[in-house]
Amino acid sequence: MSFDDFKEGLGALLEPSAVRPTDFGKRGYSLQVTAKRDQVEPIARVAREADLFLEAMTAVDFADAFQVIYLYNAFGAGSRVRVRVAVKKGESLPTVSTVYDAALWHEREVFDLFGIPFDNHPDLRRLLLPEDADFHPLRKDFGKVHGVRSTDEIYGEPTA
Amino acid sequence: MADKKVAPGPIVHVAVLEDILNLFRANSLWPMTFGLACCAIEMMAAGASRFDLDRFGAGVFRGSPRQSDVMIVAGTISRKMAPTIVTLWEQMPAPKWCVAMGNCAISGGPFEYDGQYAIVPGADLIVPVDVYVPGCPPRPEGLIQGLLLLQDKITKGEKRNVLRRFQRGARSAA
Amino acid sequence: MASQLPEPIVEQTYYLNMGPQHPSTHGVLRLFLKLDGEYIIEADPIVGYGHRGHEKMAESHLYEQFLPNTSRMDYLSGLLFNHGYVAAVEKMTGIEVPPRAEYIRIVCAELNRISSHLLWFGTYIMDLGGFTPFLYAFDDREIILDILDRITGSRLTYSYCRFGGVAKDVDDEFIRATREFIGRLRSRWEDYHNLVTKNVIFIHRTKGVGVINRETAIRFGCTGPVLRGAGVAYDIRRAEPYSVYPELEFEIPTGAAGDAFDRYMVRFQEMEQSLRIIEQALERLPEGPIRGRAPRKVRPPKGDFYFAVESARGAVGFYIVSDGTGYPYRLKVRSPSLSNLQVLTETLSGTLVADTISILGSVDIVVPEIDR
Ligand code: SF4
Numbered sequence: 001m002s003f004d005d006f007k008e009g010l011g012a013l014l015e016p017s018a019v020r021p022t023d024f025g026k027r028g029y030s031l032q033v034t035a036k037r038d039q040v041e042p043i044a045r046v047a048r049e050a051d052l053f054l055e056a057m058t059a060v061d062f063a064d065a066f067q068v069i070y071l072y073n074a075f076g077a078g079s080r081v082r083v084r085v086a087v088k089k090g091e092s093l094p095t096v097s098t099v100y101d102a103a104l105w106h107e108r109e110v111f112d113l114f115g116i117p118f119d120n121h122p123d124l125r126r127l128l129l130p131e132d133a134d135f136h137p138l139r140k141d142f143g144k145v146h147g148v149r150s151t152d153e154i155y156g157e158p159t160a
Numbered sequence: 161m162a163d164k165k166v167a168p169g170p171i172v173h174v175a176v177l178e179d180i181l182n183l184f185r186a187n188s189l190w191p192m193t194f195g196l197a198c199c200a201i202e203m204m205a206a207g208a209s210r211f212d213l214d215r216f217g218a219g220v221f222r223g224s225p226r227q228s229d230v231m232i233v234a235g236t237i238s239r240k241m242a243p244t245i246v247t248l249w250e251q252m253p254a255p256k257w258c259v260a261m262g263n264c265a266i267s268g269g270p271f272e273y274d275g276q277y278a279i280v281p282g283a284d285l286i287v288p289v290d291v292y293v294p295g296c297p298p299r300p301e302g303l304i305q306g307l308l309l310l311q312d313k314i315t316k317g318e319k320r321n322v323l324r325r326f327q328r329g330a331r332s333a334a
Numbered sequence: 335m336a337s338q339l340p341e342p343i344v345e346q347t348y349y350l351n352m353g354p355q356h357p358s359t360h361g362v363l364r365l366f367l368k369l370d371g372e373y374i375i376e377a378d379p380i381v382g383y384g385h386r387g388h389e390k391m392a393e394s395h396l397y398e399q400f401l402p403n404t405s406r407m408d409y410l411s412g413l414l415f416n417h418g419y420v421a422a423v424e425k426m427t428g429i430e431v432p433p434r435a436e437y438i439r440i441v442c443a444e445l446n447r448i449s450s451h452l453l454w455f456g457t458y459i460m461d462l463g464g465f466t467p468f469l470y471a472f473d474d475r476e477i478i479l480d481i482l483d484r485i486t487g488s489r490l491t492y493s494y495c496r497f498g499g500v501a502k503d504v505d506d507e508f509i510r511a512t513r514e515f516i517g518r519l520r521s522r523w524e525d526y527h528n529l530v531t532k533n534v535i536f537i538h539r540t541k542g543v544g545v546i547n548r549e550t551a552i553r554f555g556c557t558g559p560v561l562r563g564a565g566v567a568y569d570i571r572r573a574e575p576y577s578v579y580p581e582l583e584f585e586i587p588t589g590a591a592g593d594a595f596d597r598y599m600v601r602f603q604e605m606e607q608s609l610r611i612i613e614q615a616l617e618r619l620p621e622g623p624i625r626g627r628a629p630r631k632v633r634p635p636k637g638d639f640y641f642a643v644e645s646a647r648g649a650v651g652f653y654i655v656s657d658g659t660g661y662p663y664r665l666k667v668r669s670p671s672l673s674n675l676q677v678l679t680e681t682l683s684g685t686l687v688a689d690t691i692s693i694l695g696s697v698d699i700v701v702p703e704i705d706r
Pocket residue numbers: 197198199200234235236261262263264265269270295296297298406491
């Protein structure tokens with residue numbers, strides 16, 4: 001039940017190019033994972049078995065797609081994992097709330113602020129905004145922002 | 161004995177009695193426990209050991225709007241919260257007063273910027289405010305002064321404030 | 335006329351709405367409870383009544399302009415949030431912080447942590463029906479606020495940290511006052527324990543109430559005293575040491591059962607540990623500059639970055655996506671109270687309505703930090 005187990009489990013699940021170690025001191029996480037849409041839940045299961053917890057979940061809006069970010073962490077030193085999934089505009093993502101209850105609210109928040117729906121989420125209501133709000137404020141086409149970027153400009157790799 | 165001061169107010173108006181009542185009212189203000197954000201902590205501090213609002217008769221924080229007669233709007237009013245505040249205000253029995261504490265309750269404070277979507281910039285857009293206490297957050301001394309001003313206002317029987325959209329020369333509320 | 339006998343009492347579930355204006359929800363939290371008599375079947379906390387759009391605001395503000403916002407998210411431990419944000423941007427940009435500034439930050443941050451815990455202590459006991467400890471705790475808290483007020487210029491919403499250092503140097507008076515405060519607070523522990531910890535009513539209302547065990551805490555992603563109360567010695571200050579914490583000695587207090595009483599004790603011991611940290615930091619406080627070299631306008635390189643610190647309520651993280659300009663492309667705040675509150679959806683079910691107050695208070699949430 002440790003971080004190494006998790007890495008092993010990931011290795012069995014994803015191709016090696018999708019998992020890259022990073023410098024914890026520079027980035028704040030020691031493993032970056034680029035996942036595909038249908039791998040989100042299996043990754044969560046592996047993390048759950050390895051005793052990791054879902055620390056945070058968020059999304060970033062880019063010109064080409066949304067990037068949904070999952071941050072897993074273990075109770076050890078420097079063991080944060082950033083999982084990134086590209087979601088095309090208008091598409092949905094499978095829920096991980098079946099594995100982590102924490103995702104129930106994190107997914108509601110992402111749905112609220114970005115309008116990304118989650119399949120099979122038991123209770124997908126708005127979390128923060130009033131129930132009758134009709135906008136998703138953290139999208140880049142809402143309000144005042146400074147430029148919209150594409151994914152590879154920031155993450156340096158094209159969207160899968 | 162014609163009463164010269166025919167001001168809007170109670171139908172039966174007995175000036176002297178009214179003044180005496182106002183004096184009583186001013187010296188036993190019962191604020192509602194109603195914290196919205198950061199400013200609420202300073203409101204609590206004002207009621208706690210060092211600042212002791214009780215000295216001015218305003219330390220009886222009530223949990224229910226039906227028992228209180230001054231609403232201290234302490235903090236940011238989000239759009240989700242605004243209808244609740246109006247309801248609470250309407251539940252308070254008259255005569256009632258409102259203090260807008262902090263920049264958020266006065267004008268939206270730091271959160272009023274180009275493209276903001278989440279807050280109501282100013283308590284006086286939804287409830288009539290009598291005293292404004294600026295600061296982010298105002299120090300407890302500031303709140304105490306605000307309440308003293310309110311007491312002044314009540315004892316002098318000054319006119320009540322109105323919503324911002326009815327104020328003379330008010331900028332059009334967005 | 336046939337007498338109308340009262341209908342037999344039918345057992346049925348009903349709904350109770352608690353908040354958003356309620357004296358013991360500490361701000362604008364709404365709990366929607368489904369009840370069976372006195373027992374809660376389902377609890378649905380509804381948040382968002384303090385949503386102010388901090389994250390959207392960040393996207394149209396410079397990194398420097400966003401600095402004051404951080405202390406307004408969690409206003410009880412504003413300096414810790416402030417420190418977290420500043421340290422995140424420093425790490426991203428590669429700004430060096432002189433050691434004196436780091437030590438000053440730690441002293442102030444720990445003072446802030448104590449003031450946050452003291453406020454929690456006062457209000458928690460007040461929710462449980464004891465008014466006196468509230469006055470005691472505020473008495474002590476005011477001294478911290480005075481100390482911090484002298485150097486930061488604010489009682490609550492500090493924006494004291496700057497990129498590359500702190501805004502103002504501390505002086506001998508600050509150090510003297512802090513030392514004096516340490517002695518004073520230590521002498522108060524006994525009062526607090528006599529007044530509250532040994533109080534039978536208090537024990538009955540907290541022991542075995544609101545148990546959050548390790549497994550639940552992991553599923554919900556709880557951190558801070560909630561997690562430590564469940565027996566996990568996880569503290570960002572130790573797990574991912576930042577600033578000068580590696581050089582300082584302190585312990586991570588943990589509980590065993592994970593009930594409200596354990597969380598109470600954990601916070602209490604944490605205050606003592608914070609005092610120890612402050613003592614050591616003051617002892618070692620080096621001479622030197624308080625501001626390092628930082629660019630006038632911070633422009634972190636492209637990429638994403640995460641940095642976490644331990645606030646009074648748990649791990650608070652800043653996930654910043656930078657596009658190389660002076661404006662953050664995306665700034666996400668991982669707030670501890672969100673996860674800590676979410677656990678109530680499970681913990682509250684099956685408990686008595688009266689225990690709601692005790693459990694909610696023991697988790698110690700700050701609503702605008704959840705809502706951001
Ligand atoms: S005025 Fe300042 S301190 Fe008061 S609620 Fe607004 S942001 Fe917080």
